[in-house]
Amino acid sequence: xxxxxxxxxxxxxxxxxxxxxxxxxxxxxxxxxxxxxxxxxxxxxxxxxxxxxxxxxxxxxxxxxxxxxxxxxxxxxxxxxxxxxxxxxxxxxxxxxxxxxxxxxxxxxxxxxxxxxxxxxxxxxxxxxxxxxxxxxxxxxxxxxxxxxxxxxxxxxxxxxxxxxxxxxxxxxxxxxxxxxxxxxxxxxxxxxxxxxxxxxxxxxxxxxxxxxxxxxxxxxxxxxxxxxxxxxxxxxxxxxxxxxxxxxxxxxxxxxxxxxxxxxxxxxxxxxxxxxxxxxxxxxxxxxxxxxxxxxxxxxxxxxxxxxxxxxxxxxxxxxxxxxxxxxxxxxxxxxxxxxxxxxxxxxxxxxxxxxxxxxxxxxxxxxxxxxxxxxxxxxx
Numbered sequence: 001x002x003x004x005x006x007x008x009x010x011x012x013x014x015x016x017x018x019x020x021x022x023x024x025x026x027x028x029x030x031x032x033x034x035x036x037x038x039x040x041x042x043x044x045x046x047x048x049x050x051x052x053x054x055x056x057x058x059x060x061x062x063x064x065x066x067x068x069x070x071x072x073x074x075x076x077x078x079x080x081x082x083x084x085x086x087x088x089x090x091x092x093x094x095x096x097x098x099x100x101x102x103x104x105x106x107x108x109x110x111x112x113x114x115x116x117x118x119x120x121x122x123x124x125x126x127x128x129x130x131x132x133x134x135x136x137x138x139x140x141x142x143x144x145x146x147x148x149x150x151x152x153x154x155x156x157x158x159x160x161x162x163x164x165x166x167x168x169x170x171x172x173x174x175x176x177x178x179x180x181x182x183x184x185x186x187x188x189x190x191x192x193x194x195x196x197x198x199x200x201x202x203x204x205x206x207x208x209x210x211x212x213x214x215x216x217x218x219x220x221x222x223x224x225x226x227x228x229x230x231x232x233x234x235x236x237x238x239x240x241x242x243x244x245x246x247x248x249x250x251x252x253x254x255x256x257x258x259x260x261x262x263x264x265x266x267x268x269x270x271x272x273x274x275x276x277x278x279x280x281x282x283x284x285x286x287x288x289x290x291x292x293x294x295x296x297x298x299x300x301x302x303x304x305x306x307x308x309x310x311x312x313x314x315x316x317x318x319x320x321x322x323x324x325x326x327x328x329x330x331x332x333x334x335x336x337x338x339x340x341x342x343x344x345x346x347x348x349x350x351x352x353x354x355x356x357x358x359x360x361x362x363x364x365x366x367x368x369x370x371x372x373x374x375x376x377x378x379x380x381x382x
Contacts, residue, residue, distance in 0.1 A: 001074065003065030004032040005058055010045065010292060013318045017135040019161025019191035021048070028292055029057040031065065033102045035074055040106025040339060042098035043295035049239075050263060052094055060095040063088070074110065078103040082268045093243075097266035101298045101340065104267065108339035115341070116301040116334050119267065126333040127303040130155040130185055130310040135162060138174040145178035153330035155183045157213075157310060161191025165200055172207050185308065187213040190239050194223045198230070205232040211308065213258060213285070214238040221246065225253035236285050236308070247273050252280035256307060258287040260299075267298050274305055283307035293322035297340040300325050300332050321345055 011025045027046045032039050044057050064087035071077040071086075080086040081100050104115045111118070116125055131153045133144050145156055158175055160168035168188075175184065186209045192200065197215040204212065211234040216224050218239035228235035234255035241247050241257040243264065250257065257277065259270045274284060285308035286299050293314045303309050314320045315327050324335035324342035335341015 001033050001035045001068045001071070001077070003062070003068065004030075004034070005061055005065070006030045006032075007054060007058065008292075008321060010290070010321075011318045012290065012316050015134075016132070016290065016316060018159050018187075019135070019189045023290060026290060027054045027057075028295065029054065029061060029098070030294065031061050031098050031102050033065070033068065033074065033099075033106050035106060036110065038106060038109045040074065040102040040104070040109065041294055041342075042101030042103075042105070042298075043291060044094045044098040044262065045289050045291045045295055047094075047262070047289055050092070050094060052092065052262075056092070057095065060087075060091060061098060064091060064095055064099045074103050074106045078107050081266075093265035093269070094262040096269075097261040097264075097298070098295075100266035100268065101261075101294075104298065105339035112338050114301070114334060114336075114338060115267075115298065116304075119271070119301060121301070121304060123304075124334045124336070125301060125303040126331060127306070127309040127311075128154050128330055129312050129327055129332045130157040130308070131312050131315065131330065132157045132187075132310075133159065133171075133175060135159045136171070138167075138170040141171045142174035142178045145175040145182070148330075149179035149182055151329060153179075153182065155185065155309075155330070157185040157187055157312075158209075159187055159189070161188035165196070168200075169203060169207070172204060172209060176208050184209045185211050185213065185310070186215075186233075187238075188215050190214045190216060190218045192216055194220075194227055197227055201227075202232050209233060211236055211256065214240065221250055225250060228254040234283075238287065244269065244272055244276060247282075248276050251277045251282050254282055256283045256285050258285040258310075259306075260287045260289065262289050262291075262295075267302065270299075270302055285309070286311060288313040290316050292317065292320050293325050293342050294340070296332075297322075297325055297335065297342045301334050301340075303332060303334070319345075 008028045016023045029044050031042045046052050108115050131148050192215050213236045221240045236256035237254045238258040247257050284306040286306040287310045290313045296311050296314050322342050326333050
């Protein structure tokens with residue numbers, strides 16, 4: 001198996017402001033695994049919150065690619081990854097998720113099956129996805145909500161956590177007025193103290209918000225669980241539910257956990273989390289970082305397993321280098337082809353982005369210095 005890495009800059013259509021950061025762009029590192037004339041693809045994106053910079057991703061993906069040299073084919077490598085034997089223990093979850101994505105894509109193509117069938121789901125997953133409205137003025141939020149509702153979106157996620165909670169309430173009120181039929185989710189990204197959350201959540205509930213993600217400062221899951229026990233809204237843990245161990249601690253004590261493949265370690269890790277919460281009353285939310293269709297696609301193959309689906313990262317981009325999962329009408333779906341079912345956008349239809357292409361045999365990884373400099377106010381988790 002041969003491994004190719006490529007770095008690509010992903011520009012957002014407009015800056016995305018959350019309670020602790022503003023993101024304008026981030027880098028993606030693509031990994032391609034080739035075997036027997038077929039190729040499988042995966043994507044990892046940079047994130048300050050998760051400690052993922054371009055050089056780190058390139059280095060770790062190259063190391064993981066070198067490990068593939070000891071396997072006869074992608075099927076045995078995928079088995080080893082599922083069993084925790086690949087990549088090296090301690091590898092960042094986002095790297096594991098990208099390698100797994102490429103292996104799933106390749107194994108599916110070799111078998112002539114889409115990924116969801118490899119995972120035991122016969123029907124192609126299709127789901128309504130939330131669409132994020134960042135921290136903007138109430139009038140801007142109203143305009144965005146109206147346009148999104150007219151485009152077919154039935155779930156809107158509103159960012160919150162400004163210094164003045166009245167700003168957040170005004171934004172939610174404007175969205176509710178502009179999209180009266182939409183389901184509303186709220187995401188302060190851990191901006192509030194437990195006391196603030198106890199006072200604010202009833203007010204948001206009165207405006208029709210249906211659930212809230214990580215309302216309190218991460219790092220105190222016990223406080224989050226206590227809040228969830230009394231909250232008028234379902235509480236979905238995000239930053240406090242990173243690993244399976246975190247989820248196990250909160251299972252049955254919060255109403256939901258946000259599973260992002262980049263933070264848990266990929267599709268098979270997400271399936272383990274599903275098993276951990278089964279029967280506990282805690283439901284799954286499928287979330288993502290801002291990424292291209294390639295990075296979002298593996299999660300789409302799990303969309304039928306989630307109570308809430310928030311897979312809109314590719315919709316926030318000015319130009320998505322891949323296509324195949326839809327979403328512009330508010331509905332995402334697994335691709336129709338074998339493997340991930342996604343394909344690159346023809347070069348003439350995509351903007352020219354000066355990003356290096358780094359090819360290396362799996363047994364001899366060599367990562368050259370990054371050519372492309374990241375620019376951001378501060379990248380963070382979405």
